[in-house]
Amino acid sequence: MGAPVTIALDAMGGDHGPSVVIPAAALALIRHPGIRFILVGDAARIEAELSAHPTLAKKSEIVHTDVAVAMDAKPSQALRRGRWKSSMWLALEAVRDKHASAMVSAGNTGALVAMAKFCLKTIEGVDRPAIAAIWPTVEAECVVLDVGANVGADSRQLVEFTLMGAALARALFGMEKPSVGLLNIGVEEVKGVEEIKAAHAVLKEAPLPIRYHGFVEGDDVGQGVVDVVVTDGFTGNIALKTAEGTAKQIGAYLRAAMRRSFLARLGSVLAQGAFRALKEKMDPRQLNGGIFLGLNGIVVKSHGGTDATGFACAIDVAYDMASSGVVERLASDITGFHAKLELEGAA
């Protein structure tokens, strides 16, 4: 179990606030009894929820604030009004000041990116942070980044995303040299945009702690062709949401098909154990949590509309990252990479 890990939770973030965050913390505590929490938000509402979870109450410290970032606030607005005092900010501050190893919020993504950058700062040598998603594959899971911290990325940023994604794969999947692919619209070297071609040229040659696979296409992601898929935040966000939408759509088809006839309904009753397993596999709550990479601290973003099961999964991810030293590993990879580039530049 190791040393206790403390996680700061933005109790006011998301569509449901403490009524989802507190039960989620209770769920995560069952899975990781060594965990401790800092719960940031309206103390009265947090305490009301905690009364149903006495074990959690004993493991938690409450930090009160009246201020919460609105789900529809623009990043600049959120920063102006919520800095120094909002539940989102104070949870980040707990990480910055080493009171917590990680923070989880279901709040406004744009606001969280802006505040996290401002509060925690990027790791030295990292230009912009990225958001990584854990994507289910037919093999197991892979890391996809950036899925929305930035719009667009130049070749240097794509290389940084590669190092960040690889560090995360090492931390979460326990692999030493993850395979990495650059998302593109064809596997031939001639295809794609200039930034991607330039990143490809660097990754092919650079002695990085990865196995560089080359280009991958949209249908390779779910096939588990590589452990880490690197792309810019615009493309990554659209790919992620398209996959989520397709899964939802097929679920709807399946339910409709199973209601079509008496035999189908009977069959679906007999097969319900199998359907349950499939549903779990396809359940977006099981993979809930955008992971911010490139900051001096661990920040996990949960879906705004998620329930306690989903938010608890985001806490699990934060716990795994905090236990595995991913931030330190990432910092040393980035430093090593830039040192090499400088040596080459000087040579």
Next chain:
Amino acid sequence: MGAPVTIALDAMGGDHGPSVVIPAAALALIRHPGIRFILVGDAARIEAELSAHPTLAKKSEIVHTDVAVAMDAKPSQALRRGRWKSSMWLALEAVRDKHASAMVSAGNTGALVAMAKFCLKTIEGVDRPAIAAIWPTVEAECVVLDVGANVGADSRQLVEFTLMGAALARALFGMEKPSVGLLNIGVEEVKGVEEIKAAHAVLKEAPLPIRYHGFVEGDDVGQGVVDVVVTDGFTGNIALKTAEGTAKQIGAYLRAAMRRSFLARLGSVLAQGAFRALKEKMDPRQLNGGIFLGLNGIVVKSHGGTDATGFACAIDVAYDMASSGVVERLASDITGFHAKLELEGAA
């Protein structure tokens, strides 16, 4: 049934050539008895396949050529070697010279884009052609473009793609004012890249023959939120392949889940009618065919690796387009739009 529609087929395109193309033409002929074919390629191989399809043979004219475009040829290479004489070129030429109303090829996409542009030329006022896909939704189907003719698109091209996609939706779905959405990473006006924001500003104001919905996200495509989804060829290609990959992945999960236990296997036997319906719904062959838009003629690209069922669906799409006057409608929409822009510019 109307006047007979003649369709030129690149019999040598795709991974399998005449052994897929000829049986596909026979299938399409059953569905559309008024159709006629020009079959372009190696006459001996075409005739060998035709011997099994006497009805098709009577409706077909063979145009012989020894030259076929290689599936891995670069576009410039294909143009240099295949112009004037390859099966791909001669099938396009049949459309240009009005011997055929449409052409279908399962050949190399890049080569087909380059040759089609060179042979048929773009419609006056269209900067670059686009490839549209018919995407299944929980409602019905929608048009998504560009899915790979170009890498990137400026705001003017995005507006042109809008008009092209709307003309296609009118032709295929029989709707007068299709709804159109711009693919973006958030529905708020502040988000996204400059080109998309600029196109959004034009589409919001311009009196076009569409219902402009605003931004849509990746998960809105399969939900059928709009009839036409507009994006650049890089993003569109990755979204399309990601959706195809996700469908394949869920199919694999489903098969595995149904083999897990005796009850599940029994259930799946009872429900097999429903599974068959689902499989058809998810079958990528049913939606096989990238539709080239913005050219003076109808060109449909079938998947290179498809079978006769898939290639026949691509012929169906070409037939529907040829019967509905989509090229003329598109040309008049584009002319009308540019005339309006000029008037506004002069005002």
